[in-house]
Amino acid sequence: MNKSSELEALLFVVGDEGIGLEELSYLLNLPTEAVYQLIQELQGRYQVSEQTALNILEVGNHFVLTTKREFAPLLKKYAQSPLANRLSQAALETLAIIAYKQPITRMEVDEIRGVQSSGSVQKLAARQLIEEKGRVEGPGRAILYGTTSYFMDYFGLKDLAELPDIQSMESELEEELPLDLFFDCYQEEISETVEATEIDLSSQERNEEQ
Template sequence: MSKLSELEAVLFVVGDEGIGLEELSYLLENPTAQIYQWIQELNQKYQETAASSLNILEVGNHFVLTTKKEFAPLLKKYAQSPMSGRLSQAALETLAIIAYKQPITRMEIDEIRGVQSAGSVQKLAARQLIEEKGRVEGPGRAILYGTTNYFMDYFGLKTMEDLPDIQSMEDDLAEELPTDLFFDRYQEAVEEGEE
């Protein structure tokens, strides 16, 4: 296993959050200057290899593994294709969290959902429903996500105030559900002599 393949694996796993030289240096147990040289070598390899669709972008002090620009039309077509499938439950949950809590980081989304959301975030970004709205100040400079104009058009919203009110949805749900489902079933059983 070469250091370049280790570097590539880490860049792949961190996704669109990217990773800084210091963290790469710690993980790969080499000085930052050496890591930077490997990043340049790996990116050069990507550029020289026509069979590779990958590219490494330096964004601020982070490095992000991306696809080459020439693949943008294909990936956009995929994201908009009806055959790419509907949004999964996880993607819908993630989109709802972003819509109501924006701007929000992926880590905050993960905390709310209780599971990792990187795949859903990438799928939503590829479908142009969410986009980067900035970065958090401080270590790591995590990406802040928010909804796009396409999101507004897709869901027929003029402003974010047009989103359904969460409190009224909870109230409606409470009216639809029995107040004490278990007590009602117990009462039915007692009345039928099944105590």
């Protein structure tokens, strides 16, 4: 397996959090100069190829795998499509964890779920259910996520205090019981989300225009 493919795999897995040069150097067992050269070569191939929609951004001291700018209209259309508005069980679990533990980083969500959550986080952000609430102080400055006003409206909440008390569930959280409690607390709304889940972005946009 060549190092360029390994680099691409790592960039894909870390998602929107990105990954630093030193960590890539450690994981790929290469000097930082060699890793940076690999990144430049991979980015060069992305830029000249019409067979890929990928791009690499350098954000601070981190590298993030993204899509090319010209695909933005297509991706926006997808996000607003009724076919894309059904949330998966993974996305619902991710949303519940963020609602309880916010502000929280994607890596912390991953630790709680035990699986990678980058795709779910991106989908929830595209549907305006979660948003960036700041950055962690220190190396990497990971994004902190929290729920949005749209989330509050969608679940009929006046404030987050209406969620079940997370302190009383802290030990159960490791066993993922709060996810069930979250769903039970808003059974009617969650049932619609699980069985017919359609977050109507077009309706939201009409309301905003009014």
